[in-house]
Amino acid sequence: MAPPELSPSRVAWLCVAGAALALGVAAAWRRRRQRHAARSLVQVGTVSGLYIYPVKSCRRVSVDDAAVTEMGLCKGDMGDRFWLVIREDGHMVTARQEPRLVLISVACENGNLILNAPEMKELSIPVKLPGGNPVKNCRVFGLDIEGRDCGNDVASWLTAYFNSGPCRLVHFETQMTPRKCKMIKSPFRTKDKIPYNDCGPLLIISEASVEDLNTRMEKKIDMRNFRPSITVSGCSAYEEDTWDKVVIGDVELKWVMACDRCILTTVDPDTGIIDRKEPLETLKSYRMCDPSQKHIYKSAPLFGSFYGVDHIGTIKKGDPVYKIIDG
Template identity: 35%
Template sequence: MLKTLSNQHLSLILAISSAALTSFGIVYYFQRKRKSPKRFIEVGSVSEILIYPVKSCRGISLDSAMCSLRGLKWGPLRDRKWMMINEKDRFVSARQEPKMALIVPSLSDDNQELILSTEGIEPIKIPANANVSQRLICTTIWNTDICGYECGKVAEEWLSKIFRYQGYKLVVHEDSLEGRKLADDPKWKPKSLYKDESLYSDLTQYLVISESSLDDLNKRLDEPVTMKNFRPNIVVKGCKAFAEDNWTEIKIGGAHLYRTHLCGRCRMTLVNPETGVMAHAEPLKTLREYRMVDKSHPDSKAFGVHPVFGSNFNMVEVGNIRVGDKVYAVIE
């Protein structure tokens, strides 16, 4: 009798549990069905596309480019595909050598060579693709690893004429090498997926800034600065100042990007892109007066004393973009 009651009791429990799970499943299904899909709205249009083949050197303004998994791609050029290193194989940027901002990259007519030029020195031509027979050099950028092939003595000698320093080398990334894994960055690890890779950029593959944000800053400065001080990849017009702070995802042309975090600004913004001289205070001083994140912001500790200007994005879907393309965003 007791065994019979136990079996009946067990059957009742299983029946109730099954019904509950079924009900939960149905409710969950319809809740998902009722949930509104992400709503992309038009927020502006692309006014400029910029690729920086050599880290910290001048950018190239483009009419169109491909948004690839590792950053902007234009022919054989990639964003931050080349980088300068010192004799200890540590990366060098315009923070240490402001005159890097005066090195102008361009692509040869046959698309086979990167041309580097600067005032007073004969231009140099470097193969657009890495020579894998050269020495492979591995280094770190903000505690994340990345390798590249040495560009040879010709590039080394050319750099020594500019900086009066023996020991600087140029390295180039090659497509078969691993990119810089953004999820390995100890500071910003939670912001990126493990698939996300960049080359020699400081942070993510894409930096987006609006023209209105720059206009807002320049109204507060005695001497205006240009967008070159901030080195974005995509410039947007037709939106309010700092609207890009609130775009969680954007679609441009065939590309789909997701925002990781705001861009904390450092001494790089002090480098005058026309003279290669680092200023003492502006525009960083003024940015600190009104573009510091609140202490309640989840990234406030990571930003520290750095004000924010522009938004960093990673790739969701690759695609081509053009100047004039409309920008659609999901707004948080």
């Protein structure tokens, strides 16, 4: 059957619409070209590691590539800090309260979250939970946030592992409302948001920073103590604190604030024993904030930097890290 003939007025309308669309695309392209022309990119390092922490305070998962969302790194079913251990009253449980959380290894396979811990049988639970599972109101650093209960099997598993009172596991689902970073730490922007992270979507630390810290310590410390999202090689120590805007792959990030450190850094990632002293005492000897910033950082030493996400995309190990220099 022959296609219906278009009236002259219809043809004219389509021509005008097509021209308008082409002009719009051209204008957007010109604006983008002008924006990029007004700045230059200088390579400052290379991505040496990408890490996701699916369950808050549990072991990291190293990945070769990841999507960068507004709420941090994501790989398949693994969102960063998308699961949280809570007490029955909804208050969070982290390695500050239960240091042996750092010994729980996490994986996501075939739509399941898989947990392993010393002297515990492997446990597998579905990532996509039944709609009948209750949604809990949780409390994370003074802010309320929802999480769907992961069921009695994992609750019994966690309770037996800690042997210190009933615990449950909850999952943040994408339709739930994330926490606003600005309500946790004032330097964050209005658009910065997270599920169960401490306060920011991305934490960047250079390998050189850890190397410099270790020159000052009797017992060497591990990058795992600091739980970064992205590690960078090929730059000088603490240079990550100076990059106002960076480009990695097609992702653009904005420096927000340094990371103020707490006793979680003193938990040994291999034994789950909390020291409460190092590396904090060494960091306090040389990594304190300027007095004018004490209202932000108080008495905590600084190590690593938080970045907000300006443009989502994908990144991979080996990607160059560029600093944006505005013209």
